[in-house]
Amino acid sequence: MNRSRVVVGMSAVLLVIGMQGIVAADGHLAPVVSANSHSAALRTAASNRQLESNGNAGRVAYASAEYASACDVPSVCATADATCSSCQSVVCSCNCTPWWAHRNGGFGELLFLSPGSSDLIYAVEQTGPNLGASPTGPVGISNIQDELGYRVGFNWALSNKSSLAGSYTRWDGDTTTSMTASGTNVLNSLLIHPSVATTGNASLEATAHQSLTFQIADATYRRVYKAYDCGILNSIVGLRYGNLEQGLRGEQTVSVPTGTTTVTTDVDFNGFGIVGGFDGERHARESGLLIYGRTVGSLLSGNWQADYQQVNQFGGGTIANHYEDFRISPMLDAELGCGWQTKGGGLRFTTGYLFSSWFNTVNNRDYIQAVRNGTMLDLNQALTFSGLTFRTEMRF
Numbered sequence: 001m002n003r004s005r006v007v008v009g010m011s012a013v014l015l016v017i018g019m020q021g022i023v024a025a026d027g028h029l030a031p032v033v034s035a036n037s038h039s040a041a042l043r044t045a046a047s048n049r050q051l052e053s054n055g056n057a058g059r060v061a062y063a064s065a066e067y068a069s070a071c072d073v074p075s076v077c078a079t080a081d082a083t084c085s086s087c088q089s090v091v092c093s094c095n096c097t098p099w100w101a102h103r104n105g106g107f108g109e110l111l112f113l114s115p116g117s118s119d120l121i122y123a124v125e126q127t128g129p130n131l132g133a134s135p136t137g138p139v140g141i142s143n144i145q146d147e148l149g150y151r152v153g154f155n156w157a158l159s160n161k162s163s164l165a166g167s168y169t170r171w172d173g174d175t176t177t178s179m180t181a182s183g184t185n186v187l188n189s190l191l192i193h194p195s196v197a198t199t200g201n202a203s204l205e206a207t208a209h210q211s212l213t214f215q216i217a218d219a220t221y222r223r224v225y226k227a228y229d230c231g232i233l234n235s236i237v238g239l240r241y242g243n244l245e246q247g248l249r250g251e252q253t254v255s256v257p258t259g260t261t262t263v264t265t266d267v268d269f270n271g272f273g274i275v276g277g278f279d280g281e282r283h284a285r286e287s288g289l290l291i292y293g294r295t296v297g298s299l300l301s302g303n304w305q306a307d308y309q310q311v312n313q314f315g316g317g318t319i320a321n322h323y324e325d326f327r328i329s330p331m332l333d334a335e336l337g338c339g340w341q342t343k344g345g346g347l348r349f350t351t352g353y354l355f356s357s358w359f360n361t362v363n364n365r366d367y368i369q370a371v372r373n374g375t376m377l378d379l380n381q382a383l384t385f386s387g388l389t390f391r392t393e394m395r396f
Contacts, residue, residue: 097160100224104396107391108151120210122208123252142209151170155222172212173212181205201255211247216240218275221237223235240274259312259314263309264308271303293337295332349393350391356386
């Protein structure tokens with residue numbers, strides 16, 4: 001009778017174990033599985049323990065639907081952590097640094113830009129020096145062409161999701177041009193102040209040298225705004241310093257007694273303000289190819305200063321003007337391009353098209369005409385820069 005009770009008791013215990021599982025050493029219930037599914041059950045339990053341990057790891061495990069991606073597996077996971085080499089699905093049990101993680105690094109970039117709204121007409125050919133003379137067609141235009149500039153900078157990762165960045169940009173452009181009157185025609189200057197003669201029988205040649213320079217220094221904070229399966233969008237906030245300089249020197253002989261008349265202008269701006277925007281990327285799965293975009297706006301408050309001076313080679317007085325105005329000048333930068341990076345993203349090359357606009361500026365050509373017309377209103381035009389960019393970046 002006692003033996004029967006023992007058998008019945010053991011049968012009940014085995015039934016309970018079969019239905020509810022056994023308690024593992026770490027306190028988790030480990031279900032009883034068949035021999036064929038035993039390894040899968042062990043992997044599931046290991047994955048659960050790994051995900052629980054990632055809370056303080058400073059890395060991101062790819063069990064989150066928000067950040068999981070076929071782009072990350074297996075290549076990026078494998079390069080980020082040697083223990084991840086066995087990841088073969090989107091939901092990784094390994095502890096991987098996400099492909100979009102902010103990283104330390106530096107970059108150098110070439111800017112092949114062309115300025116807009118900066119062309120300046122300095123002389124027009126006409127039939128004679130008389131007031132009723134008519135133009136004959138040729139026009140002297142000072143036009144700065146495409147020139148190379150550069151941008152350098154660094155990134156300092158604070159975490160996977162945020163970083164500090166700094167950059168410095170400089171671009172310089174200049175041009176020298178001249179024109180000569182044909183036949184019995186003469187040149188009428190559009191630089192010389194009309195209070196004196198702007199043309200004469202000796203006005204047979206005119207020259208102009210124009211220069212344009214800008215510098216930008218940014219200090220920004222970047223943070224992940226949204227992460228997608230194969231894409232990332234970062235928000236940008238920070239501070240910006242901007243400097244813009246415009247210069248002109250024009251020469252033309254109006255009459256022999258006064259000699260060559262020289263007109264020089266100098267327009268400068270120094271501003272400081274805030275900057276904000278977004279940058280984003282989208283990656284191909286395994287090829288290393290990517291597309292990117294960046295849009296940034298800023299508000300710079302600063303002082304615009306402009307000077308105009310006209311002198312004659314052999315005397316005859318000086319004509320001058322000084323203009324100064326403190327204002328806010330907005331800026332807008334937009335860039336779109338593509339690139340390629342090595343496995344793991346340590347080295348990347350990108351090329352794109354950049355459009356940059358300075359608004360509410362004192363444009364050199366408008367300032368000259370304002371001085372000649374005797375009114376300093378409506379000096380609020382835009383200057384633009386556009387062209388190709390070529391960047392090399394190292395990240396670690």
